[in-house]
Amino acid sequence: MRKHHARLLALAAALCMLLTLAPIATAETAYPETLSFSVKNWVKADYYNTIVHTAWMEKMTEYMGKNLDITWVEMPYDGRNEAMKLYMAAGKYDDVFIAQADKMSLQQLGDAGLLVNLMDYKDDLTYYTPWLDDNNNLQKLSTAAGAVYGFGLGEIGEHYGNQQLFTYREDTFVQNGLTIPSTQEEFYEVAKKLKELYPESYPVGGGLENGDYNFYSTWMLMNHTYYSMYYNGERFVYGPADDSEAFLETLTYLNKLWSEKLIDPESMSQSNEQGYERMVNGRNYIVPDYWSGESARVNIDGVKWAFAARPLSYKGEIGWKFGSLQPTFKLADNDMMVISSKSKVIPDLVKFLDYQYNREIVDLVNWGVEGVTYYVEDGVKKFIDEIRNAPSPRAAAEPYGLLPSSSQFPGIRAAKERGAWSGVFPGINVFADGKYFVYDDIWKFTHDYEAGEESVFPNEIAPPVQLDEDENNMRSEIISPLDTYVKESVMQFITGAKPLSEFASWQQTLASVGDYPALLELMNSKIGVE
Amino acid sequence: MQTSIIRRKNPGNRISNGSKVFDVIIIAVMIIVCAIVLIPFMRVIAISVSDPKAINKGMVSLLPVGFNLKSYEVILTDPVLWTYMRNTLAYTAVGTMVSVIFTALCAYPLSIPGFILKGPLTIFLTIPMFFSGGLIPTYIAIVGMGGVNSFWVMIFPGCVTAYNAFIYRSFFQSIPGEMRESAYIDGANDMVIFVRIILPLSTALLATFGLFAAVQYWNLWFKAMIYLHDSSRYPIQMLLRRLIIVQQMTISESGASNMVELFDSGELTPRGTQMAAVMIVMLPILFVYPFAQKYFVKGVMIGSIKG
Numbered sequence: 001m002r003k004h005h006a007r008l009l010a011l012a013a014a015l016c017m018l019l020t021l022a023p024i025a026t027a028e029t030a031y032p033e034t035l036s037f038s039v040k041n042w043v044k045a046d047y048y049n050t051i052v053h054t055a056w057m058e059k060m061t062e063y064m065g066k067n068l069d070i071t072w073v074e075m076p077y078d079g080r081n082e083a084m085k086l087y088m089a090a091g092k093y094d095d096v097f098i099a100q101a102d103k104m105s106l107q108q109l110g111d112a113g114l115l116v117n118l119m120d121y122k123d124d125l126t127y128y129t130p131w132l133d134d135n136n137n138l139q140k141l142s143t144a145a146g147a148v149y150g151f152g153l154g155e156i157g158e159h160y161g162n163q164q165l166f167t168y169r170e171d172t173f174v175q176n177g178l179t180i181p182s183t184q185e186e187f188y189e190v191a192k193k194l195k196e197l198y199p200e201s202y203p204v205g206g207g208l209e210n211g212d213y214n215f216y217s218t219w220m221l222m223n224h225t226y227y228s229m230y231y232n233g234e235r236f237v238y239g240p241a242d243d244s245e246a247f248l249e250t251l252t253y254l255n256k257l258w259s260e261k262l263i264d265p266e267s268m269s270q271s272n273e274q275g276y277e278r279m280v281n282g283r284n285y286i287v288p289d290y291w292s293g294e295s296a297r298v299n300i301d302g303v304k305w306a307f308a309a310r311p312l313s314y315k316g317e318i319g320w321k322f323g324s325l326q327p328t329f330k331l332a333d334n335d336m337m338v339i340s341s342k343s344k345v346i347p348d349l350v351k352f353l354d355y356q357y358n359r360e361i362v363d364l365v366n367w368g369v370e371g372v373t374y375y376v377e378d379g380v381k382k383f384i385d386e387i388r389n390a391p392s393p394r395a396a397a398e399p400y401g402l403l404p405s406s407s408q409f410p411g412i413r414a415a416k417e418r419g420a421w422s423g424v425f426p427g428i429n430v431f432a433d434g435k436y437f438v439y440d441d442i443w444k445f446t447h448d449y450e451a452g453e454e455s456v457f458p459n460e461i462a463p464p465v466q467l468d469e470d471e472n473n474m475r476s477e478i479i480s481p482l483d484t485y486v487k488e489s490v491m492q493f494i495t496g497a498k499p500l501s502e503f504a505s506w507q508q509t510l511a512s513v514g515d516y517p518a519l520l521e522l523m524n525s526k527i528g529v530e
Numbered sequence: 531m532q533t534s535i536i537r538r539k540n541p542g543n544r545i546s547n548g549s550k551v552f553d554v555i556i557i558a559v560m561i562i563v564c565a566i567v568l569i570p571f572m573r574v575i576a577i578s579v580s581d582p583k584a585i586n587k588g589m590v591s592l593l594p595v596g597f598n599l600k601s602y603e604v605i606l607t608d609p610v611l612w613t614y615m616r617n618t619l620a621y622t623a624v625g626t627m628v629s630v631i632f633t634a635l636c637a638y639p640l641s642i643p644g645f646i647l648k649g650p651l652t653i654f655l656t657i658p659m660f661f662s663g664g665l666i667p668t669y670i671a672i673v674g675m676g677g678v679n680s681f682w683v684m685i686f687p688g689c690v691t692a693y694n695a696f697i698y699r700s701f702f703q704s705i706p707g708e709m710r711e712s713a714y715i716d717g718a719n720d721m722v723i724f725v726r727i728i729l730p731l732s733t734a735l736l737a738t739f740g741l742f743a744a745v746q747y748w749n750l751w752f753k754a755m756i757y758l759h760d761s762s763r764y765p766i767q768m769l770l771r772r773l774i775i776v777q778q779m780t781i782s783e784s785g786a787s788n789m790v791e792l793f794d795s796g797e798l799t800p801r802g803t804q805m806a807a808v809m810i811v812m813l814p815i816l817f818v819y820p821f822a823q824k825y826f827v828k829g830v831m832i833g834s835i836k837g
Contacts (some may be wrong), residue, residue, distance in 0.1 A: 040759075074759045076768065083756045089666045092673055273801050277588030296794045301583050392791035426794075 030061065035348050036069040039412060040087070040097035042080050050401025052368050053410040059364065060411075063355055064348065073097075093340035096349060098413060099150060103141075103333045104472055110149035116339040117147040121350045127357040135328040139464035141336075150336025151353050154415025156362065157325030160456050161447035164289040164323055170306035170429060170436055172285055180308045180431045184222075184253060187286075187311045191262040194285050204257060205284025206267025206275060215268055216254060216490055218289045221457055222310055222319030223250045227486050229479060229519065231462030236523040238516045240486050241507055248503050249314045251493045258494050268491075279305065289322070292428050292442040299429070306429040306436055309449040318450060320457040325418055325443060337413050356414050365403045365410045366420035373400050383423045393424040418443055465526045475519060482514035578602070578805035585799045600798055601806035604789055611769065611810070618748060618765040619814075621684045625747035629689040630740050634732070636690055637698030638724055643707065655692040672757060679759045684750060694739060701735045702728060741822045748815050766811050774804045 061068050073094050075083055084100055087093075088109060099106055109115050118125060119142075125132070131154060132138040142148050168180055176197055181187040194203035206215055220226050225243035229236055240247055257263045264284055266274070278284045279298040288310070298305055313319045337356075339349050355361060367374045367381055374383050382388065383397070390396035397405035403416065404424040427438040432449050439445050446455065467475060489506060492498035498506070510516060524530065572592045577585055581596025589595050605611055639645050640652060663671075668687070677683040705728060713723045729736070751767035758764060792798035 074761060076755050076758075076761065076764070086665065086669050086756050090670050090673060092670070274588070276586055281587040281589075296796070297586070300586060300796050390791075392794045395791040395794075 031066050033065075034067040034069050035064055035345060035352075036071075037095035037343065037345055037349060038071040038073050040073040040075055040094040041409070041412065042075045042098065050399065050408065050410065051372060052365060052401035052403075052408070055369055056361070056364055056411045059361065060352065060355065064352060066348075093342065095343040095345065096337055096339055096353065096412065098335070099338045100335050104469065106149050106334075106336065106338070107143045107147075109338075110143070110147055111145075114341055115149045116341050116343075116346055116350070117149060118151070118350065119146060119148050121347065124347070124350050125354050128354045131329045131331055131357050135326065135330055135461075136464050137329065137331040139466070140333050141331060142466075144466045144468050150338040151356070151413075152331030152333055153335040153337075153413055154357060154362075155325075155330040155332075156328075156415055156417045156419075157330065158327050158419055159444055159447040160324045160326060160452045161441075161444045162321055162323040162325065163292050163443060164321065165292050165307040165446060166310045167287050167290040167292075167295075167305045167307045168431065169285040170304040170431070171302065173306075174436075180306075181311055182309070183316070184311045184314055188253075188257065188262075191257065191286060192260065195260070195262055198282065198285070201283050201285065202264035202267075203262050203285045204267075205264045205278050205287045206270060215263070215288070216250065216494065217322070218310075219250050219254060220247070221321060223247075223313045223315075224317070224320060225250065226457075226459070227490060228483050229516065229523070230457075230459040233458040235529045236462075236520050236527075238510075238520060241510055241516065244504075244507065246314070248500070251490065251503070252500055253314065254494045255496060255500060259496060279303075292445070293425055295428050296426070304429060306431045307439075307445060308431040309446070318454045321446060321450065321455050322457060322460075324456040324460060325447075326456070326461065329415075353412065356412060361411065362415045362417055365414040366417040368400050368402050373397075373402060381419065381423075383420075388423060393426065397424050463527045465523055467522075467526070471522060474522070478514040478516060478519045480514075482510065482516060485513045486510075574805045574808050577802055578809050580802065582796060582799040582802055585802050586796075598802070600792070601803045602810070604792065604798060605803065605806055605810060611766075613762055614764050614766040614769050617763055618750075618767070620681075621750060621765055622744050622747040625685045625689065626740050626743045628685050629743040629747075630736050632690045633694050633698055633739070634724075634729065634736070637695045638702055638728060640695070640699045641702035642710075655695055659692045669756065678757050679763070681763070683757045684747075684753055684763075684765070687753065689743075698732075698735065698739070701732060705731055737822055741818075744818065745815060770807055770811050773800075773807050 057068060071094075075087070075098075080100060084098075087097070088099065088101060088105070091114060093114070099109075106115070110117060118128075122129075128151060131152075132141070132148070137152070138148070141150070141152055172178070172194070173180065176193075178190055178193060179186070181190050191203040194201065217227060220239065223246045224232075225246040226239040229238050231237075237243065254263070258265075264270075264278065267278075267284075270278070275287075276297055279287060280300060280303045287305075290305075290307075292307055295305060295307070310319055310321065337353055339346060339353070343349060363381075367383070370376065372384075373387065374381050376382075383393070387393050387396045387400075387402075394405050394407075398407050401408045401410045402420075402424075403410060403414065404421045422441045422443045425442045427440045428442050428445070429436060430439040430445055430449075432439075432445075489498065493500060493503065569592065573590075576592055576594045577590050578601060579597055579599060580590045580594040581598050582600075584590055584595035636655075640648055642648075672678065672683060672687065677687075709727055710723055713727055718726070749767055750765050751771055754764050754768055755771075761768075789798065789803070793800065
């Protein structure tokens, strides 16, 4: 009897096992193999199973011919700088991670054998190679020894526009019959007129705190100079020493604005919030280099701002500007997807990440699915009305998982296509062709009205310079104290603390602060210029 | 905190002029200190409930201009906030208990005369007070132990500090040894003595350091940033950091799209939202302080006065 019960029990257990195995045995699997790897990224791309990310997973599964088992290892976006430094220093990596670090740091990791050198898989880089071949990207991303340790964050531009524009209080200008200036002399006159009309104001404000988009840099670029070393289209030069006329002209002009109390003295140290306040409470009426994506913030309660082309240089030429797009494939050398050399699936990962540079994937993450999130009209892609005409197009794009929403990051660091990004920003008020109107594409305005390529700051398209560690250290040791000294001196000249008559003698002190001639010689030798 | 004012009395039992002047000076200084503390607090409250347009124009100083609770509504109705708050409450509750109990367990043996490992353990605890391994070795050690992305990585590292252990030890040493000896005679072992005699006599100590630990765990963010991979485990301070320091004006990492829309339409302003978030995060811990105040006053001088 006991034996009989034992047999029945064994049979029941065997049946149970078969039943649990059956679903596995009979379920349909797309592919026989599974590719498993981990990705450290700052947002889990499958957070909401959006349309775009789901479509991306399907495309990648089909392309790889394997089931995908991706472990998304999240890193907080807002702590990425500190967390990433620690992560990289610890040396224990996921298969793929996003490395936002300067090129030298990445190179050190790569040279230490911790990262995969993509040049070892050059023949497999079907889609990444055209990007590397464009715009000097290969030289930019490669080390002195010719290694490339990552897939740089890509950007596709269509023109030479940017998002930092001069902006003017349209309602005030219209009310007082003032004209938007097109030259620096006109700019001075209109600022003076505004001061007469509103004595308590400082007509020229500073807009947002924005790193190197500081006040005098904008005007220096307009006059074709710069406060530090830069590439002028032909060679590397040092602005304060080599552009004496333009540099002094800029300082003189700004000193004039300052001494007549036309520039807000707090504009150079204000926070973003203070900048907004001053743009709506009547303290400032002109803001150079304001980000056009933030126009809604300051167009409230009857206050209306309009963007316009920047004034011409003191010589009457088109001035340079920061942050120009280019109609090329651009790759970042300080923001890359890298593959750990300890990964067990390196060839698959190279193939996987290479495919992110395929136009099909770029279109998917930026535009979404045709017929669902966008349509094509006369060969031009447009977002659906639900997104395009929403009060906040970015917010409307988010549920679909579109990259231009700025809060969704589908896939793995696919390239940004600026055409799509223009589609999620509402049009801006502008002044051009003698009238005020709404301009649809906030990126393209400066391309159309500031002479396109002519206004690109040449330093932003400088030929890549390969420096080894010693040369990089030399560069830092020379340029850092010089920049600090020049910035302090520039403010002293502008505010009058140092008289402009001392400019020439001040120039003689520069070489004693930092040996810029030696640095220029080094940089120019690297690009084959004597 | 009450300030006791010592009155020096002259032989005729009248308060001297010097004492009065001293009192006036003390009161004036304390008023200034209170103002320095209260003014930013009043401004935070004022901005958090003011009309967004008034905030944008910089019209709000210490009193609200208009009245608008939209910022609170948006933040409080986002489920992510409650997830973060739940996490913080868990880290604080568990962390406080762990910190207090483990520190006491570490300190008690060091307070017993004749404990043979007293010297070596004291040196062992003293060295890390002055020398630290550094952030990277600590990170590697935690990763090696599998602590990344776990609940306990927010609790254990740093739950016992040598400094606190020595203060606990000083307090335990002030408890008469005769009580321990009589407990031994009655048949109690060390653990029974610790739990039933030492701890009940240490209420002020435990409450004070419990409060310190609670504030420490409430304010945690750095460990979360480097060790937690899953945003559903983040503490509430990560929300504040995102809104205020990074100025990424979304609560959840996916993007609270209604906030972006409200900013663009002017119904919300980032500054008002940030201040509302500050109030929401600050209020719970502010609420706890008055209840612990009596212990705090008693316990703040613990370990600093001998005899």
